[in-house]
Each structure stands twice: as C-alpha cells, then as structure tokens.
Amino acid sequence: IMKKITSLLLILLTIPLYSQWVQQSSGVDKALNDVYCITQDNVFVVGNNGTILKTTDGGTNWIQKISGTTQDLMKVQFINPNVGFAFGAFGTLLKTTDGGESWNSIDTGGTTNFYYCRGLSCVNENVFYISCALWFKKTIDGGITFEAVNAPVSQNIEDIQFLTEQIGYAKGPDKLYKTNDGGNTWTIILDNYYNGPFFFLNQNIGFVKSAGNLYKTIDGGLNFSLIEYPNESMLQGVDIFSLNENVIWEVDGLFLLCGCPPEYCISKKNSLEIPENQVINNCNLGNGLDLILNAIHFANETHGYAVGHLSYTGDMGPPLSIGAIFKNSTGTMLGTNKVDKKEDVTIYPNPTSDNIIVTFTDNSKKSFSVEITNCLGEMIFSKFYQSENSAMINVESFSKGIYFLTVSSQEKRNTQKVVIK
Structure with a gap:
C-alpha cells in the first residue's frame, strides 16, 4: 500500500563537493566501490583490481593492504574492529581477523564464470549471506562451509540485507523481497521497483529509492509511503544510508536526456526541517573531471565518507584515473537553498x-x-x-x-x- 505523505516536508541539500565534502588522497588509480566505517577514524574502502584501503587517522593517510586477489571487490563489512569481510567479482570472498592488516581467501564454491557479485550482509561473525546474480548462499560457521539459499528469483539478485539470521531483504530486477525464515521462503513487498538502492535501519524502518522516488516503511515492509520532495524526477539512486529514521544520506546519479555522462550528487534529506526557499539540485561534483560515486557510509551523525572514481580523457591533457574518496566531518551541507x-x-x-x-x-x-x-x-x-x-x-x-x-x-x-x- 502506497500513500503520499503530504504533511511531511523534507529538505534536500544537494551540494558541490567543494563545500562540506573534502576530497582525500587515496593514493590509487582504481575505481573504489564501497566504504565501511568502524569508527570515524578507522575506515575501510574496497575497489577494483583487489584494492583494499585502510585509514586509522580519519583519512589523513590511506594505506593499501595486500588482498591477494586481482578481482574487483564490490562490498566490505566489519563485524567488530578485528573481523571483517570483502566480497566481489566471480564470488571472491576475503576475511580478516586482525583488523584488516591481512586478508585470507575463502572458498565459497561459487561461480567462476559470472562477474556480477555484490551481495554481502553480515549478521555476526559466524552468520552471513552472500549473493551473485546467479546464486545465493549462507554460512553459519564464519565461512568454513556454505549452503545454498532458496533465492527469490532465478537470476539477477542485485543486493541483499539481513537484519537477523531469519529476517532479510533481497532486490531482484524489478521487485523487493522479504524473508522471515532465513531465505527458505520469500514474499514480494514492493512491486515495480526500479533502478535504486534500499536500506533498512532496523526490523521496522527502511528506505527504498525507486525511479527517482524515495519510499519509507515503518512496519518492516508491509506498507510503503512515498515521501515527496521537489526536483528529483531525474535523480536515480546509487546508494542510501541512514543512522536514524529522520536523516537519510543518498548518492544519486543525474541522468541527462542529452545522452551525456551522468552527474553524481550527494544529498541529505531531513524530515524534521522545512526548506525556506525552493530546493535546488547542484550536481556538478566532478569539478571538471568525470566523477562516478558508488557508495556512502557514516560512522556517526557527523563523520562520513563517499567513494567512487575520478577520470579524464580528452585533448587537454593525458588520461587520468583516480580512486575518489570524499569525507564529511560535520554532518552538514553548505549552500542549502541557493546556487552560487x-x-x-x-x-x-x-x-x-x-x-x-x-x-x-x-x-x-x-x-x-x-x-x-x-x-x-x-x-x-x-x-x-x-x-x-x-x-x-x-x-x-x-x-x-x-x-x-x-x-x-x-x-x-x-x-x-x-x-x-
């Protein structure tokens, strides 16, 4: 059941990265695909060609760790400061037990001929789920053994999130599914779901971005409400994250009708604030370079990171490729209601x-x-x-x-x- 929330006004603060988002020096030229904050200072980033980066000083220095793989790593999660997992192309799974200093490969028994693998959701050190486009697996012993999960669709599982060993969500090509029994059975909770991420804060509250619209549930997906805010019809969600039910951080792509490369935006939406003026979108984030943003994660209300890829090809200089990391140290945005x-x-x-x-x-x-x-x-x-x-x-x-x-x-x-x- 979808209903419009006309009484709920949100402020959309979409900004250029020269304001509160500060670019950091990653030291790598590979695209970066995911970021996970253990604390505001202790942060991990993974990317293409087996890239794993770690900082313990809030991004002043990023140290590249030996991953032992050249496969593209798409997801990273930590259970505690010592134990974490990285997952990526062709079912590549890595585990660390020493805070990311060393990483060991885990045999998932998965596909060796399909690239798209980006589903990783850890419940605890022993129980976690992984998914590729063509398979879905679960371990209850920290990755020593895996068992197949009854996938909600036969192919194209795009993302997963489990809140407990039993309760989880999976995104298919155009639907969002929920399980209450560890993946044995699935129920469609959102139909006509296109082109966007989802994120559940807890077993009741979750957010879904679909076809430029943001939806919220407060009952675990039984009902979704459309949250209206202006000037977003062409923004397609890339990643979404929240620390509480009122503040939502998004990475969006602005896909232009001209067929030009998309522009990427970082936005903060706060349901408790009312905009003073018309909300605007300022999505010129690349500052002259082609920018792709892939993921966003916050350690707390004030400190967060976004990662992606900066590149340049043209006749004004040699080609460039930079693993992009941006940091926000205030949890706020500048230029809230007008364009410079x-x-x-x-x-x-x-x-x-x-x-x-x-x-x-x-x-x-x-x-x-x-x-x-x-x-x-x-x-x-x-x-x-x-x-x-x-x-x-x-x-x-x-x-x-x-x-x-x-x-x-x-x-x-x-x-x-x-x-x-």
Missing part, C-alpha cells in the same frame, strides 16, 4: 607553461580570491586580491598536468580547468 552565482571571468592562456592571467569581463575592480588545486584536491596556490581587476599567477614551478582554478568574490565563484604544459 557564477563570476564572469576570463582565464588565459590555457594551456600555459609560465603565467595564468585572470580578468573580469566587466573590467571592474573588486576584492577576490584565487585558489588552484590539483586533481587530488590538494591546494597548490591561494591568494587574496584587494580592489583589483585582474591577477597574474606564475605557474612555472607547477608540475605538468590538469589543475582547477577557482575565482571567488562575495557570493560568486567560477571554477575552470587549466592545463600546465
């Missing part, structure tokens, strides 16, 4: 090898700042100019590559990509 106006500037020459000149098209004198960052988000140059109508920046000491130059004055800002040759 764009400052009209001209930046030339571009490409350049010696100087960059910044001028204002109206030729007026004003106070402004210029910041230059590299592709890792590291600040290379920052200077404030008082009552000037132009600026000249010497870049002869810069390494060759792509940079991002941002001009800010009052409420206006403009970021452009520049190439140092």
Whole structure:
C-alpha cells in the first residue's frame, strides 16, 4: 500500500563537493566501490583490481593492504574492529581477523564464470549471506562451509540485507523481497521497483529509492509511503544510508536526456526541517573531471565518507584515473537553498607553461580570491586580491598536468580547468 505523505516536508541539500565534502588522497588509480566505517577514524574502502584501503587517522593517510586477489571487490563489512569481510567479482570472498592488516581467501564454491557479485550482509561473525546474480548462499560457521539459499528469483539478485539470521531483504530486477525464515521462503513487498538502492535501519524502518522516488516503511515492509520532495524526477539512486529514521544520506546519479555522462550528487534529506526557499539540485561534483560515486557510509551523525572514481580523457591533457574518496566531518551541507552565482571571468592562456592571467569581463575592480588545486584536491596556490581587476599567477614551478582554478568574490565563484604544459 502506497500513500503520499503530504504533511511531511523534507529538505534536500544537494551540494558541490567543494563545500562540506573534502576530497582525500587515496593514493590509487582504481575505481573504489564501497566504504565501511568502524569508527570515524578507522575506515575501510574496497575497489577494483583487489584494492583494499585502510585509514586509522580519519583519512589523513590511506594505506593499501595486500588482498591477494586481482578481482574487483564490490562490498566490505566489519563485524567488530578485528573481523571483517570483502566480497566481489566471480564470488571472491576475503576475511580478516586482525583488523584488516591481512586478508585470507575463502572458498565459497561459487561461480567462476559470472562477474556480477555484490551481495554481502553480515549478521555476526559466524552468520552471513552472500549473493551473485546467479546464486545465493549462507554460512553459519564464519565461512568454513556454505549452503545454498532458496533465492527469490532465478537470476539477477542485485543486493541483499539481513537484519537477523531469519529476517532479510533481497532486490531482484524489478521487485523487493522479504524473508522471515532465513531465505527458505520469500514474499514480494514492493512491486515495480526500479533502478535504486534500499536500506533498512532496523526490523521496522527502511528506505527504498525507486525511479527517482524515495519510499519509507515503518512496519518492516508491509506498507510503503512515498515521501515527496521537489526536483528529483531525474535523480536515480546509487546508494542510501541512514543512522536514524529522520536523516537519510543518498548518492544519486543525474541522468541527462542529452545522452551525456551522468552527474553524481550527494544529498541529505531531513524530515524534521522545512526548506525556506525552493530546493535546488547542484550536481556538478566532478569539478571538471568525470566523477562516478558508488557508495556512502557514516560512522556517526557527523563523520562520513563517499567513494567512487575520478577520470579524464580528452585533448587537454593525458588520461587520468583516480580512486575518489570524499569525507564529511560535520554532518552538514553548505549552500542549502541557493546556487552560487557564477563570476564572469576570463582565464588565459590555457594551456600555459609560465603565467595564468585572470580578468573580469566587466573590467571592474573588486576584492577576490584565487585558489588552484590539483586533481587530488590538494591546494597548490591561494591568494587574496584587494580592489583589483585582474591577477597574474606564475605557474612555472607547477608540475605538468590538469589543475582547477577557482575565482571567488562575495557570493560568486567560477571554477575552470587549466592545463600546465
């Protein structure tokens, strides 16, 4: 049963990542697929080509761990600070018992000829479920042995989540299923379910993103209510996470009708706040690079991480590939109800090898700042100019590559990509 909640207003805070989300240096060039926070400082990330990253200082340093595999890892979960699992392509399953310092392969007896494997849900150290598109398995002894689970569909199990050994959920091609007996039998709880993630906070409260709409259940999936908020019709859910029933964090893809690559957004929805002005979507997150966001996870109300992939292919420089990690240390979003106006500037020459000149098209004198960052988000140059109508920046000491130059004055800002040759 679906009903519209017209009395429940949500605030959608979709932001560019230059505000509260700070890019961190992953040190890897592979796409990153999942993130799990044990604490706000102790965090794990997994990605393609067997990538496992660990930080114990809140992302100041990310250390790559030896996984022993070259398969793409799609999911990571920890039961406690010592015991965790990573799961990925072709049924690859890894386990750590020493806090992620070392990882051992576990034989799942699974498929060796099908790539799509991303279902991992741990109930405790001994009981967890794994799924690929063509099979569904359970262990009750920490991965020593596995038994087949009666899957709700014969193929294309896209994701799973178990809250107890008996109660769990599985996403099929266009339906959401629930089991109350450990996967022996399944019931369809949401039909016509398309293109989006789901997340259950507990046995009663859960959220589902489907075809750009957000649904909520407070009775374990017996009933779903459509939560309405504006300007979301073209946003398709990628990942969703919540620490309480009022605040929902999302990663969404904005799929454009032009056939262009999708833009990705991070949003925070709070059912207890009422927007003062019309809600807007500012989804230009890549800051000049192609950005894909794959997952989001919060350790607590204030500290969370989002991961994905930054890349560039074009005629303005060599190809780039960066494992993307972004951190939020406040649990808040900036630019909540308006888009920064764009400052009209001209930046030339571009490409350049010696100087960059910044001028204002109206030729007026004003106070402004210029910041230059590299592709890792590291600040290379920052200077404030008082009552000037132009600026000249010497870049002869810069390494060759792509940079991002941002001009800010009052409420206006403009970021452009520049190439140092």
